Amino acid sequence: MLKWLGFALLTLLYIPTYAQNDTATKSATDTAHLKRHLRISLLTYNAGDMIWQKFGHVCLRVIDSNKADDSRDLTYNYGTFDAGEQNFEVKVATGDLLYYLSVIPYNFFSKNIVDPDQGAQEQVFFLSDNEKTALLGYIQNNALFKNKFYNYQFFEDNCCTRIRDIFPRLFGSGFAYGHVLPKYSKLSFRDIIHQYMYSMHWDRVGGSMMLGYHIDKIMTDKDVMFLPDYLRDGVAGATLNGHKFASDIITIEPTPPPYPTGIDWPFMLTLLLAILTVVGFSARRFYIVGRIMGIVLPLLSGLLGCLMLFLWFGSEYKACRDNLNILWALPTNLILPFLKPKIKGYYSVAAIALLGVTVLLQVFKVQTVPLMELIPAFIALLYMYGMFYRNRNSAVAKKG
Numbered sequence: 001m002l003k004w005l006g007f008a009l010l011t012l013l014y015i016p017t018y019a020q021n022d023t024a025t026k027s028a029t030d031t032a033h034l035k036r037h038l039r040i041s042l043l044t045y046n047a048g049d050m051i052w053q054k055f056g057h058v059c060l061r062v063i064d065s066n067k068a069d070d071s072r073d074l075t076y077n078y079g080t081f082d083a084g085e086q087n088f089e090v091k092v093a094t095g096d097l098l099y100y101l102s103v104i105p106y107n108f109f110s111k112n113i114v115d116p117d118q119g120a121q122e123q124v125f126f127l128s129d130n131e132k133t134a135l136l137g138y139i140q141n142n143a144l145f146k147n148k149f150y151n152y153q154f155f156e157d158n159c160c161t162r163i164r165d166i167f168p169r170l171f172g173s174g175f176a177y178g179h180v181l182p183k184y185s186k187l188s189f190r191d192i193i194h195q196y197m198y199s200m201h202w203d204r205v206g207g208s209m210m211l212g213y214h215i216d217k218i219m220t221d222k223d224v225m226f227l228p229d230y231l232r233d234g235v236a237g238a239t240l241n242g243h244k245f246a247s248d249i250i251t252i253e254p255t256p257p258p259y260p261t262g263i264d265w266p267f268m269l270t271l272l273l274a275i276l277t278v279v280g281f282s283a284r285r286f287y288i289v290g291r292i293m294g295i296v297l298p299l300l301s302g303l304l305g306c307l308m309l310f311l312w313f314g315s316e317y318k319a320c321r322d323n324l325n326i327l328w329a330l331p332t333n334l335i336l337p338f339l340k341p342k343i344k345g346y347y348s349v350a351a352i353a354l355l356g357v358t359v360l361l362q363v364f365k366v367q368t369v370p371l372m373e374l375i376p377a378f379i380a381l382l383y384m385y386g387m388f389y390r391n392r393n394s395a396v397a398k399k400g
Contacts, residue, residue, distance in 0.1 A: 037066035038132040039124060042163070042246065043075065044232040046119035046255050047196060051203055053118060054196055058160050058228035060139060061106060061122065070105040076139050077102050077109065079159030081152075095316030099159070101139070101148040119255035123235050123246040131171070131240075138170055154319045155189055155215065155226050164225045164234075171240055178237015180221050180230045189215035189319075190368060192224065199259045205266040205370045209304065209329070210311050212322040213367035266373040273297065274376035274383075281387040290387075295337045297384050301377075302334035324367045327354045328381065345392020348385035355382055 045057040060076040080102040082088075091097035104113065114120070127135065141147060152158060167175050181187065190208060193215075197204035217223075225231045238245035277297060280290030309331055311320035330351060339347065355378060361367045 037064050038129075038136060039063040039065070040127065040132055040135055041122050041124040042232065042235055043252075044121045044123075044228045045114050046121075046229070048115050048118040048256075049199075049259055050115075051200065053115060054200060054203075056118070056228040057114060058163060058231055059109075060163060062136060062139075063106075070107075073106040075104050075106050075109040076143065077104060077113070077159070078150075078162040094314060095151070095153075097152065098149045099152040100150065101143050101162075103143050116253055117256055118253070120252040121232060122250040122252055123232065123248075124250070125246050126240075126244060134170060135166070138166060151316060154211075154317065155223070156318065158226060160228050160231050161226050164222070164231050167238070167240075167245075174241040175245070176239050177221060177225070177234035178239075180233045180237075181219065181224055185219070187219055187224070188217060188365075188368075189219060189223070192219070192227065194370070196227075199261050201262070201264045201266050201373075205373045208370050209325050209374075210308060210323065211319050212312070213324050213361075214322060215319055216365060216367055264373065266370075267376070270373055270376035270380070274380040277380040277383050281383060293380070294384060294388075297380055298333040298336040301329045301381065302331055302336070305329035305331035305333065324358070324361055325369065327361075328358045328378065330354070341388070341392050344388040348388040348392075352382060352385050352389075355385075 039062070041061045041063075043059050043061050045053075047054050047056045057079060059078070061074070062076065063073045065072070078101045079099065081097055081099045085091065085097065088097070110116065110120075125132075125135070150157060150162070155161075167177075190211065193208065193211075194204055197207070221234065225234050232249070235246050236249060273293070273296075276289055277293045280286050280288075280293045282290075305326050308320075308323045308326050308329060311317060312323050312326075332347075333351075336344065336347060358369075358378070362369060362371070
């Protein structure tokens, strides 16, 4: 599995195969006589240093003090998948891997599934006996085999949105989340991804390039709660029938310090490509470098474009559709090194025009790109196309 696909295929938490154990559930009526013993809460885990931990995680915790075995303290985790499933890598790449709700004893979950160094917080829900019973019945029904599976989507349907949508659906108009974004926030899905992946430059740049223009949409409070941290904040300010919905945040494990930014290697690579391209095409003594870059650049950009096309049309990930990065990462660049100079010249005019369109899309925020890393790449492509066009004119003049 490609490293960048870890965001993009991007999960909010990786749950190993042993997390797939199913716990037998009871109906709400079966547990009604135990309702006074229920404590239901939201568990939020902070971002970790691994790709699958970068967005944190969230799950529900149910403590039934009337029980004494492992079922006394359970976590309901919507972020489970089976890493041992046949053709796992292919299903991840195409978006065909099913996620599901698993029920796991909290003691096992906290020690084996999540990293204790991530930091964890808990918020206990202030619910009446009937409301607790209704909520438990709802998630137990979700955990039934016929109901527990779902098709994962980065932003619209993940372990966090599944929990986010429970409370308005169950409690109706009497429930309201607190505000989590500033009033005039212009934060987009792409912006928030870049913020969370600030220290994972390859994944940030690679993942962002593979996502379409829809994720440049400005987020609402509801939208941003696809992330655990924001769901936690929304619950902190939530009300049910005018009353506070949850307790103040209880710290289970302290939040770790921010990870260092590190060296931006994608920028270093694109800068090197730009320098080699300009020098190779400009200085006669480095003519061979120019010839090499005239092959390497088209092949790299063409392969990127093919990957974008595959994720757009060959996967179930909605966020990968309508990817306008394909205007500069042209799949047809794969054949560019093998074209005659005259055809290269005509091709380069069209390619330069499409690069210009890409810049306009950036200016008007239709679809943005990681500018720092891609500006050198754009310069390299522009310079290469320009030299192809100039050499085409020279070839025509010599022929005449």
